Amino acid sequence: MTVDEKSPHAVSFTKPSHLEFRVERTFDHPIERVWAAYTDPALIPQWWGQGTRVDRLDLRTGGGWRFVSNPGTDQESAVSGDFLEVSPPDRLVQTFGMEGPYGKPFTQTIELERVGDGTRLAITSRFDTTEERDGVVAYGAEKGAIGGWARLDAMLKRLATG
């Protein structure tokens, strides 16, 4: 595996097939640590964004999870799913459903791989149709843009009052 020297931590976004998209990134930390942080319900709110609260995280094959974003606001939304396979420290398969207007869940496979002293994290999302895949990208982008504006608003408010 080659690592771009200019930006070793750049996220790569690819479409491995007409039903999938994949996001990959390398971290300078051992695989056990990346797995532990990625699946720790106490840490998830610190990196997921949008003020996310972990409602449920039952980390075992057959278990499930639920995250609530922007809780208590008019932009509150929830994502949830089931764990289909939990194999620490290198493989996690889960369903991922956006509760609300875009209801149909897709399958996410999270793979961790040792690369030197670091870890390569790959998240592959698989859909039933290409339209669903592209729709989720559009929907996710819109949510992300809204989250971005909300963060900007909050920052501007802090500056105005501070």
Next chain:
Amino acid sequence: MVHYSPVDRTFAALADPTRRVVLERLGQGSATISELAEPFGMSLTGMKKHVRVLEEAQLVSTVKVGRTRVCHRGPRRLDDVREWVDVYRQMVNEQLDRFGDLLDRTKGEWQ
């Protein structure tokens, strides 16, 4: 106060599954509001609202022909897919950056 750029309007328009189906349908040829509403079992008023959002995003154009309004694909094409992917990638990038920062910050605290 949020100012909508054309690409924001495109996201907003495409965030709704009904509007994505309408757009796909119009890709096969023009249709009236009632032809678009029928497969959804939707009221004409409901479909008009969806068409207006698509029209504001320039994804659909409409022409009044007699008493009916005919809809067809607008000037803005789905080349924007590349733009969505960029925004989505930026979002995932920020999320995984925060995850990476967290790992860096807590180094040595736990394994």
